[in-house]
Amino acid sequence: MNKKELCELNTEELEAVITGLNEPRYRAGQIYTWLHKHGAKSFEDMKNIPVSLKEKLSESFRMTIAEPVEVLISKLDGTRKYVLALYDGNVIEAVLMRYKHGNSVCISSQVGCRMGCRFCASTLDGCVRNLTAAEMLSEIYRIESDIGERVSNIVIMGSGEPLDNYDEVVRFLRMISDKNGLNISARNITLSTCGIVPNIKRLAEEGLPVTLALSLHAPNQKKREEIMPIAKKYELSDVLEACRYYYNKTGRRLSFEYSVVKGVNDHKDEAEELSSLLSVFGKKERGGREGAFHINLIPVNPIKERDYQSPDRTTLYRFKDVLEKNGINVTIRREMGRDISSACGQLRRRHIENAGAGSD
Numbered sequence: 001m002n003k004k005e006l007c008e009l010n011t012e013e014l015e016a017v018i019t020g021l022n023e024p025r026y027r028a029g030q031i032y033t034w035l036h037k038h039g040a041k042s043f044e045d046m047k048n049i050p051v052s053l054k055e056k057l058s059e060s061f062r063m064t065i066a067e068p069v070e071v072l073i074s075k076l077d078g079t080r081k082y083v084l085a086l087y088d089g090n091v092i093e094a095v096l097m098r099y100k101h102g103n104s105v106c107i108s109s110q111v112g113c114r115m116g117c118r119f120c121a122s123t124l125d126g127c128v129r130n131l132t133a134a135e136m137l138s139e140i141y142r143i144e145s146d147i148g149e150r151v152s153n154i155v156i157m158g159s160g161e162p163l164d165n166y167d168e169v170v171r172f173l174r175m176i177s178d179k180n181g182l183n184i185s186a187r188n189i190t191l192s193t194c195g196i197v198p199n200i201k202r203l204a205e206e207g208l209p210v211t212l213a214l215s216l217h218a219p220n221q222k223k224r225e226e227i228m229p230i231a232k233k234y235e236l237s238d239v240l241e242a243c244r245y246y247y248n249k250t251g252r253r254l255s256f257e258y259s260v261v262k263g264v265n266d267h268k269d270e271a272e273e274l275s276s277l278l279s280v281f282g283k284k285e286r287g288g289r290e291g292a293f294h295i296n297l298i299p300v301n302p303i304k305e306r307d308y309q310s311p312d313r314t315t316l317y318r319f320k321d322v323l324e325k326n327g328i329n330v331t332i333r334r335e336m337g338r339d340i341s342s343a344c345g346q347l348r349r350r351h352i353e354n355a356g357a358g359s360d
């Protein structure tokens with residue numbers, strides 16, 4: 001029989017299973033705490049649960065979530081990049097970044113990705129499969145247990161397109177913010193999307209105030225199509241309209257990501273065009289409100305399979321200056337773990353190549 005992952009059950013589902021086995025309801029609470037607060041890795045770890053109940057559970061459920069198989073640690077800033085193995089032999093990557101305000105983890109939402117963005121390594125072999133909520137949770141749980149510290153912030157910006165795996169990602173969001181689990185507020189979670197319009201709108205209705213980050217990467221439809229194939233499916237004007245809808249529904253300040261590529265989207269005229277494109281969202285007010293959005297400029301991290309290069313500093317800062325002059329909140333993404341650098345999806349690929357295995 002194909003066993004289900006125990007960690008995948010939310011509180012109500014676990015209660016239904018436990019009462020269905022004629023066990024007292026409070027056992028569900030105890031088991032949930034073991035799994036989602038203490039990161040129990042096996043049935044044996046759950047000390048106060050009777051062996052008979054664990055035996056019954058193990059007939060239908062397994063506990064086999066992600067296991068770290070490689071960890072790279074930055075000597076510069078303590079960033080840790082993890083390769084985690086899943087029960088079926090697939091591997092994914094997750095990154096821990098240490099900030100003054102706490103520990104932030106960047107998680108993957110799929111094994112690979114099928115969105116095809118030109119500069120991204122995660123998409124080179126397409127999408128192998130979606131991750132389950134349990135697997136996404138275990139990325140966080142494994143990292144917490146590895147460092148012996150709490151994680152306070154999550155960014156869904158690793159491999160995969162979260163809104164292409166909608167149901168499991170929303171289940172993950174509910175469970176990670178559950179007060180009986182790690183209780184990480186949705187406000188401390190950022191979900192990054194290439195712009196799947198209907199699912200941005202759906203997410204706005206979930207009552208989960210996560211920060212939405214949109215991968216914009218271009219100041220107009222034509223350039224966006226060149227860089228991101230998904231742009232052919234969803235028009236830029238519709239994507240921005242969906243972001244506006246999200247902002248109006250949730251009140252969460254939007255984040256736009258712009259990977260800057262030398263000679264492709266880094267001209268100062270493109271910064272002007274970008275400024276007017278986003279002017280519908282209003283400007284930041286002097287000395288007052290922060291505005292409805294900010295832009296993160298990410299100098300592209302070159303991958304060997306493509307010839308996209310990072311812009312030089314002068315060009316990058318000129319681009320930033322134009323946006324600032326136009327009253328836009330803009331930051332250049334600080335690169336964490338430069339000495340163990342690898343762009344989204346590269347670490348996983350390297351690990352697979354070194355293991356001598358095929359990548360799918």
Ligand code: SAH
Nearest residue numbers: 120157160161192193194215300301343344
């Ligand atoms: N699919 C989602 C989330 C994963 S990618 C999305 O598209 O947003 C997370 C961010 O990293 C995206 O903005 C993506 O465009 C960017 N990114 C991926 N590879 C990159 C690279 N090599 N250099 C710079 N940014 C990259």
